[in-house]
Amino acid sequence: MSGHVAGPRPVEIVALHVSPVHAFEGRPGDGPRPDPEPAGRERVVVRAGLGIVGDRYFNRRAHQRAAVSLFAAESLDELARRLGLAGPLDPLLTRRNIVLRGFPVDELAARRHRDGTSSDGALFGLDSGDGEIRFQAYRPAAPCAWMDAVLAPGAFRGLRGHGGVRCAPLDDGELRLGPATLTVHPPA
Known part of the structure; x- marks a missing residue:
């Protein structure tokens, strides 16, 4: 981890997204597939080793190390x-x-x-008031060409290196929108 001191840091969870379908399939020019239900959530249930209950990557063996994706809101601010x-x-x-x-x-x-x-990747925990959920970070979450279609032209290129991280949950728990604490744990 590049220079981050282990210990709790105040953060805010500004969005929680859960969708049972891949909305970004096919050609971006055709537009995304509609979600069968609203994808934005007030709270989510996380299961160790499985992901977020109800999400398209939940309990998918091929996505075991990428079941949950995390993104920095500041990346969107900078892009805009x-x-x-x-x-x-x-x-x-x-x-x-x-x-x-x-x-x-x-x-x-x-x-x-x-x-x-x-x-x-880092071992980190998120706590939005219901107890810490630890995650093991693995690979960067690369943006795709869909970003130009759904955010703005130039977003795909503008988010390279700032697309977030894919990780695996190590604990069961719940996360909710609002104030939270992120703790980067020292390597084992």
């Missing part, structure tokens, strides 16, 4: 500024499960070094 957009961008359109304000979540991901080696 760079693209000269008048208003804020909707964090639910990123289709990331948890959108936080107050922590550079991209730094939690595993990193590949120039010499070909890679470092593990």
Whole structure:
């Protein structure tokens, strides 16, 4: 982890996204598939090793290390500024499960070094008042071409390196919108 001191940091959970379907399939020009129910949630249930109950990646073996995605709201703020957009961008359109304000979540991901080696992602916890849920961060969550269609032209390129992180939950629990604490735990 690049320079972050272990210990609790105040953050805000600004969006929680759960959808049983992949909305971004096919050609971006055709538009996203509608969600069968509203994807934005006030609270979510997390299950260790499985993901977020009701989400399309829940209990999918192929996504075991990528069941939950985390995104920094500041990345959208910076994107809107760079693209000269008048208003804020909707964090639910990123289709990331948890959108936080107050922590550079991209730094939690595993990193590949120039010499070909890679470092593990961070072990971190989130607590929105119902107890800490620990997550193991793995790989960066790369943005896709759909970002140009649903956020703004230029968003795909503008979010490269700032698409969030994919991780696996290590504990059962609940997360809800609002104030929370993120704790980066020291490596074992």
